[in-house]
Amino acid sequence: MGSVRAVQGERDPSQEAEKRRPSGLGTVTVVFLLALPLLLLFFLFGDRAVASIAADYPVWQRFKVQSSGNASSSRRAERCAHDRLLGGLLSPDFDAATCLSRYEASRRWKPSPFPVSPYLIRKLRQYEANHRRCGPGTANYRDAMAQLMSGRNADRAECKYVVWLPLQGLGNRMLSVVSTFLYALLAGRVLLVHEPPEMEGLFCEPFPGTSWVLPPEFPYTDGFSADSKESYVNMLENNIVRYDGSGDAGALPAYVYFHLEQISLRLQNHTFCEEDHRVLGRFNWMVLRSDSYFAVALFLMPVYRGELDRMFPAKASVFHHLGRYLLHPGNRAWGIVERFYDGYLAGADERLGIQVRLAPFLPITFEVMYEQIARCAREHDLLPQVTGDPGARPASGAAKVKAVLVVSLKPEYYDKLHSVYYTNATATGEVVTVFQPSHDQDQHTEALAHNERALAEIFLLSYSDRLVTTGFSTFGYAAHSLAGLRPWLLLLPDRATMRAEVACMRSASVEPCLHSPPSLVCRAEQDLDPVAHVPFLRPCEDVYFGLKLI
Template sequence: MKDINRVLDLGSSKLTVLLSLSGFMILVLLVIEDVDILHWRALWVWKAMPSEQTRISAGSIDPSCVSRSSQHLYRANKVADISPTLLESWKRYGELHRKCAPSNWTEVLEESSHVNSSCKFMIYVETHEGLGNRILSLLSALLYSMITDRVLMIDSRKEVGKILCEPFQGSSWLLPADFPYGEPWFSSLWFPEIVKHAPDLGQAIDKNFSVPIVHLHLAHVQRETDKLFFCNEFQEPLSHVRTLAWSSNQYFVSSFFKVPWMWRKLVTLFPGSRLDIFAQLSSLAIAPANSIWSLVSRFYNSYLSCSKSRVGVQIRTHSRPDLASFDPLVNQIVSRCLTSHHLLPNLSSSSSPSLIEFEKQQQQQHQVDVSVFVASLQGKYYETLRDEFLQNGTASEELVSFHSLSSEGAEWHNLHQASLALAEMWLLSFAHHLATSEFSTFGYISRGLARTRPWMLKIRGTELHPEGDVCYLSQSSEPCTHFPQQPDCSSARNISTEHREWIKRHLGGCQDQRGGLQLLNL
């Protein structure tokens, strides 16, 4: 009673202030409870997570790469389980990386060098395709380097090394500034022209692999001798070459599983049938640098975090002269896909919706129902979708908000655009539901990060049919290998029954590319 009387004695004005402050604090606590990705809370949650999810930073946030440990807190889907054998292999690979960083690259690359070293190297050559292609190529090179004990290094002058965190503690995967780019081995090795001096695989075979370096040409167009890389019989002699250079624009992980020697290695690293290999590798090796992650985090918390449902839409047209032009048919296809498969509520058919009921509903919830993030070179797609829902409203009277980070209008292949593209890939991966474009490696990255099967928008080419089936559910979260190579290998005719059965169960054709190859999961 004394406590109650003491409160009453404050007077009516003081009591009003006290109650107001109490109500405000309760509201703040409720908001914090609902928006569980505020940065300070993310740090606390990460430290409290079980060991499975603290596998990289051992329970602490690495200030040099915040995204590596905190990005999983933003995703709607479960964090990819990483196989114990892959984790152990990753640990050993990090130790190898720290051990083998050379102090004199010229000596390593010299043809006449007789330095006795057990260290072998892989130089990732960053090509001029879109960022999606480059990341897929990088992960392919990384996985091959891991199963062949090669130290992967990348060009420090290019974009990928600037937008991604260093993956190995105590060692850098960036080639040093004094790397001999101008020497004969590399003067034309996509730095910036096609290689002239480093022997390719065919030349290495002719020389019985008695060469210090081999340039692997693994783009979508390959010569017959380049394709021999996917023959089992050439992997063992290739292992004796100290340095390989990898230039590609493809995700060749699915093709690796067709090579008997690689298959035996890979099924140990990735046991079972859950073949979300991209998700596992990217969680270990591919993380946005802090400068990009700060943009991702601010955008997410400002525009996407408070909605009940998040939808990611990635619009990229292919097989047409202008990849960034606006096509009304594309817009119709996107809109119909999103509503017909219930990613978004249907638009209202009433010309005069019940404003009174709508106002009552919004006063009660104070929340956006669905937030849509649109990623496209052409900003008019975002604007048209936004205006369509803004002007008509929804039949269910749900609130839908649309957001976009950039609309560059064309692919410029510069650091600024690569940074924006990486941020958009990660923002798309935070969605509960995804709709991505056929044949788009940009979309492949987002769905692989999200570990989800997106709805695939049928907007490739110029012959579009918005009245038919406008999209379909992807069969896998794994990227498609658009142009898998089919070399004439003697080993391909002698694979084991077990390997052959594994291929039948786990490899299939791509839905969005005839002749493509894809690991099947989910």
């Protein structure tokens, strides 16, 4: 774990409103009894020291985040009134101790901007029942495995499955597993997740009374690529499967591999055409590998459109709702979130998250990237300007505290912001505190501890009031979509000048971007521009050839 770093701030304590005193004998006793509950509340829920997390984080500078009485009171009210079941998304049928984040995460999120559709809730409960009926350890699963090992597809099967294989980093994995779950909802399949060592315990079980983890005896988890002979596209080209549906379903191979990796920033043909999905539906076992948010592409298919409309009346709520339903940090990762948030961020009047991820295909110097971040913050009033007067004080009352959470593999962005606000007063009188939970320097997707820190930081970012994220970053997409916030996206600079003409742009929706849209060369239609024909699709602000739901 990297260093936790802070800038110290001060405040004047808020004053309690004057209370009317009773008259007559025993006045002192009555006043004391009336005041006792307030004193206890102040003692228990007032400003917290961060000493309790010192054992878990090496701290360069320790301090107590302090805020105005109004802010802390409103935070307490939000915690007391939090919606633990997220509007009905979550089932109450869990032992909370097995997954501390499941019912606790909502205490820190802002209320969702999207009401949950009753139809989506019904579909989730139906899915959970089907997963309990077909999941690992059941007679139906044993029968399905026996059929799979026979080498042939079953003519009739009680249960159908989609096996998700991870690809790329954590952000890509979160986007693709949510997309796969949405496909499972639409296609009547049971989702099973291959959990390699770097993901063991990273997420809690999302479905009550069963497991989504693929049992270790499943034989088909390695060696897949777009060129695999088991891939659907190759089966189609080799005439193993045909659109006309001729032949016995029992004569099909035991499973089909569905490859949805972005190749040259485009998904393969024959992946999101209706006739292809009719063929795919004949297979009882599907193995799927993806690094993309292909949920967007499911909206291009008329066969699924009615169900999607009923589940998501607000089209921009897909990852927001399904991510909150499906992705609960395991207890180790959640411990990082709780200790850091409660110790460093909870008491601030406002929290600004800044996520910096440099694109490997476009090397950008620290100076260029920091200038762009500063320009974005200045142009959109995200951070106060500093003055040359180190002794400046707010005009009246307690100073407003703004906590800035910097999430980056590199420490330089924290160092610079820390220096600016540690050594200079702000023009508004605000106290700006700056934190960075870790700085691993390089991405290590193969390491469980790295992934736990990354997951914790995605959730910490999602508890911001405002967000600045890096364009093209799936890590940033996951954070702002969970939050339900439209972020300011840092746009990629021009290759020639290495400067972005526009520093950042407000996203049109909270949805992630599909970087690699599918080709729509289907038998029933030509290669159409989806944006021109689907009213709730737009090009992405940060990836001009990408697609997003609005």
